[in-house]
Amino acid sequence: MYGKGIAKGLAMTAKHLFRKPVTVQFPEETRPIPARARTNLLWFDERCTGCSTCAQACPDGCILVQTAPNPDGTLEKVRYEIDFRLCMYCGLCAEACPYEAIQVGGRLDDAVYVFDNMYRDKHALTVFARDYLRRTRAALHQVETAAVPLVQTSIEVGQSK
Numbered sequence: 001m002y003g004k005g006i007a008k009g010l011a012m013t014a015k016h017l018f019r020k021p022v023t024v025q026f027p028e029e030t031r032p033i034p035a036r037a038r039t040n041l042l043w044f045d046e047r048c049t050g051c052s053t054c055a056q057a058c059p060d061g062c063i064l065v066q067t068a069p070n071p072d073g074t075l076e077k078v079r080y081e082i083d084f085r086l087c088m089y090c091g092l093c094a095e096a097c098p099y100e101a102i103q104v105g106g107r108l109d110d111a112v113y114v115f116d117n118m119y120r121d122k123h124a125l126t127v128f129a130r131d132y133l134r135r136t137r138a139a140l141h142q143v144e145t146a147a148v149p150l151v152q153t154s155i156e157v158g159q160s161k
């Protein structure tokens with residue numbers, strides 16, 4: 001009885017002895033990350049209407065949307081900012097967005113030396129999304145598709161951080 005157990009143990013050891021190691025020497029080596037991995041947040045200016053639904057859905061209050069009315073009834077996005085110092089990457093903002101203008105995904109290697117650099121305005125978010133799409137060529141969505149404008153007449157200001 002004991003002999004059988006020892007043989008099984010040795011067989012398992014022998015099996016792993018000649019197997020290719022699964023360890024990856026990060027950061028020199030990285031594993032391929034699926035395009036739809038929930039690694040970060042991507043915001044697409046072209047799709048965003050400034051409706052503030054994402055800001056209202058965020059439990060941490062880390063999305064700031066400030067808009068002004070355009071003559072044609074659409075909203076000018078004066079400010080769109082995400083405070084990644086507070087974000088817990090729950091993805092509720094992406095689920096709430098009616099236009100898929102904010103989506104989960106993006107760079108995994110997003111560490112910064114200066115903590116305040118985790119606060120990103122719309123220009124930084126656009127650079128971030130464009131850079132990610134260019135680097136990965138991920139077919140997430142047709143981001144060039146124009147968003148359907150919302151007809152609103154008053155200034156709508158989302159929640160601040």
Ligand code: SF4
Nearest residue numbers: 048049051052054097
């Ligand atoms: S919910 Fe979507 S469309 Fe509305 S402000 Fe947020 S990102 Fe833009």
Ligand code: SF4
Nearest residue numbers: 058087088090091093
């Ligand atoms: S992922 Fe969660 S915490 Fe981060 S901005 Fe979206 S709703 Fe807020």
